[in-house]
Amino acid sequence: MSGPAEHKGYAESRRLFARASRVTPGGIYGHTSPVVAVPGDFPYYAARGEGGRYWDADGNEFIDFMCAYGPMVLGHHHPEVEAAAEKQRRAGDCFNHPTEAMVELAERLVALVEIADWAVFGKNGADMTTWAGQVAREFTGRKKILKVRQGYHGSHAWCSPGHGGIIAEDRAHIHSFAWNDLDEFRDLVRRHRGQVAALIASPYHHPTFGDSALPAPGFWAGVQETCRHEGIVLIGDDVRAGFRLHLGGSHRHFGFEPDLVCFSKALGNGHAISATLGRAELKVAASRVFLTGSFWHSAVAMRAALATLAVLERDDGIGQMRQTGEKLRAGLQARAQRHGLEVVCSGPPALPFMRFAGDTDWRRQRTFCADIARRGVFFHPHHNWFVCTAHTDADLATTFDAADAAFAAVKALG
C-alpha cells in the first residue's frame, strides 16, 4: 500500500468539464455533479479504479470512500465478481428471453430475505421504488403514498428532489412526514384513512446536507403496527444501504418487516441491477403491474449479483465493513479532537458521515474534503460516505495521516 502521491491538480478534470459543458446541460448532471460537491477544487472525472482506490482524470489516486455512491461494495474489479460476469458474457448478455441467471438470482434473494416470496428486476433504484408504489396501489385500490420528508427514492417525478418539469399531478397523492416522527405519520394516516396505499422509507434516514439519523426506539415498530392495522403496504427502500448492514436486508438490522423491499446499488458490485422483493400476498397484484425494460433481463449483471452475494456471505463482508467503518469513525474523531475541532459523526459505520459542528455554511466541510482529496482521500462533503470490503487498515492509516493535515487546514480557517 503506497502513501499519498504528489497531487497533480485538476486541470484535466476542468478541461473535460469545459468540453462536457458544450454538449451536456450542466456539464455533469445528477448525483455526480461537481456543482453540489466542491466546485473547482475536486476531481470531476474518473479514469480507473482498483479495490478500494480510484484514480481521476489527472492521475490523482484516492482512497475511495464513496464507492461510486454505493455500488462498489467489494471494491473495483473484484476478481470473483468479474470472473462470474465474464463467464456469462462469453455466453451472452442480452437476449429475446431471460436466462437461467434470472431464475437463480430470484431464488437466491427469496432465500436470503425472509419476508420475500418473489423477486423482480430492473436496472436502477427508481425503476423499483416507483413500481413498488404501483404494486401497493394495485393491491390496495388506494392512491396515496406516504414518504419521509427529504427521503430520496430516485429521480422520478413523484419523489425527485428537483422541481423542474414536475407538475402538481405527479405528487397529488404523495404526503410527507418527518423522519422518526411517529405522531406526524399517524396523523397523516388518520387524515387519509382508507386512502393510503403505501408507506415508503429507507431503513434509516440519510438526507444530503445533514446528519444520517437512525430509527428512534419504537419508530419502526410503531410504523409497522399502524401499517398492518390500516392495510398499508410497507415498502422498504434499501437501495442505498442494502447489503452493507445485513445480508438479509437492512430491515433485519433495524428489526422491522417490510411488505416490499427494493435493492440496487451494492447488489451487483457496480453492475447495473435493481430488484424488488415482496410478500406472497402481493404476488398477484405484482403480476398485474406492467414492468419491463430493454436490458432488464440481461444476464451479466445477474451473475455479478450472485457472485457479489456469495462473496459477501462467505467473507462476512457485513462484519468487515462494520469494523472498518468503526475504525474510520474513531480515527477521524480522535484526529479532529487533537486539533480542537468538534465533529458530528452519524450513520451506521458501513455508511458513515462526518461534519463539523456549527458549520452552517458547510465551509469547513468543503475545506476538509478539498484538502484531504489533495492528499489522496475522497470524501463527499454532504452526502453519506460508503465503506467497502476492500478498504484495508493501511488505507485507514493513510486516511488518518491525511485527515490530520486536513483538520489543520480547517483549523486554520479560524
Add this chain to the structure above:
Amino acid sequence: MSGPAEHKGYAESRRLFARASRVTPGGIYGHTSPVVAVPGDFPYYAARGEGGRYWDADGNEFIDFMCAYGPMVLGHHHPEVEAAAEKQRRAGDCFNHPTEAMVELAERLVALVEIADWAVFGKNGADMTTWAGQVAREFTGRKKILKVRQGYHGSHAWCSPGHGGIIAEDRAHIHSFAWNDLDEFRDLVRRHRGQVAALIASPYHHPTFGDSALPAPGFWAGVQETCRHEGIVLIGDDVRAGFRLHLGGSHRHFGFEPDLVCFSKALGNGHAISATLGRAELKVAASRVFLTGSFWHSAVAMRAALATLAVLERDDGIGQMRQTGEKLRAGLQARAQRHGLEVVCSGPPALPFMRFAGDTDWRRQRTFCADIARRGVFFHPHHNWFVCTAHTDADLATTFDAADAAFAAVKALG
C-alpha cells in the same frame, strides 16, 4: 453456416419457467413474457448467442430475427464492440464521477444528429422518454403531452400499456390521437391550445398485434408545422428504430426534425444505455430537470456505444440491414405465394413484420412462428422483427427453406 439442427423440444425452458413461477410474479414478465408470444410451444429461456444466432436453454439454435427486441444491431459478441467494452472494463466502469467516455459519446452523438446541441444518458428507453416530457413541460410551462394511440414509450405510468397500479392522475394530461391522423392531432391541439407541452411519437408506428405503419405523405410535415406554430416541443421516440434506418436518427429517414430525440436499444449493441439529444434552445430547461441513476454515468456501455456507432458507420450497417430486410421480405412473400397464402408485410426492411391476411385470431401467425422456431428461425408472432448486420445470405437461405415448411403447416390448418 449450418442448416437447422434436430429440434430438441422445450423441456428445459418449461422446467426453468416452472422454477421461475415460484419466485417471480408471472414467471417471466414484460416484453419477453411467453404468455404474449406462443405459450407452450416456443423457447422461454436463452443460453447463448453468436452473431445473428442464439441458442435456447434446450440447446436449440435459432437465426435471431428479434435481436433481443432491438439491441443486438451488430449481432451477439461483436468483436470490436466487445474489445472496446473490455478495454474500458479493465480501467473501470462505475465511479464517483463520469469518465471521458461520457464526454466523447455526447460529442459523437451531437455531431451525428443534426438537430442536437447536447446529449444526456440513462439506462433504459423510458428513463429518457419520461425525462424528455418533463423537459418539454419545464420549457413551455405547460402540462399536456400528446401521443399516438397504442404508441409505446416505455413502462412508466404515464404511457404504460398496462393498467395495474395506474391512477387517473398519472395520465390526467396525456391525450392520444390515431397515427397518421393529422386532423385528430390538430383537433387535440385546438382543444388544448396553449396547454400542450409536447408531442411524442416514434418516427413510424409499430404497434404490437398489428401492422407497422409508415408516416403518410404530409403527416410529419403537418405535425412539425403545427408544433412550431403552437410552441409545442416535438419529441421523437427513436428508442426502437434508432440506428437501423439512419445513423443520424430515424427522423432523417422520414424527413422531419424533432426538438428532442430519445435513443436506446441499438445504441450500445446490447449494453444498457439510452440517450436524449436536444436542440440548443432546450438546454437550460434540460439542466433544470433532475436526472440521475446509480449506473447512468458508467463508462463501459458508453465505450460500447462509441464502437457500435463507428462500426455501423464504417460498414454501412444501415445499408446492409436494409438489403437483408428487403431480401427477407421478398423471400417470405415468394414462399407464401407458392403455398397460396396471402401475407401482409409491413415496416421498414430493417424492422420488418409479416402476418397472414384475415388471421383475426392470430392462429395462423402462431402456428407459423411455432413451426419455423422448431426449424431454427425465431420470429415473434405479433411484435415487429429486427434485422442485424450479422445476418448473412446463408441465414436467409436457411430461413426461406424453413419458411417453406412452416407455410405448409399453416396451409394444413385449412
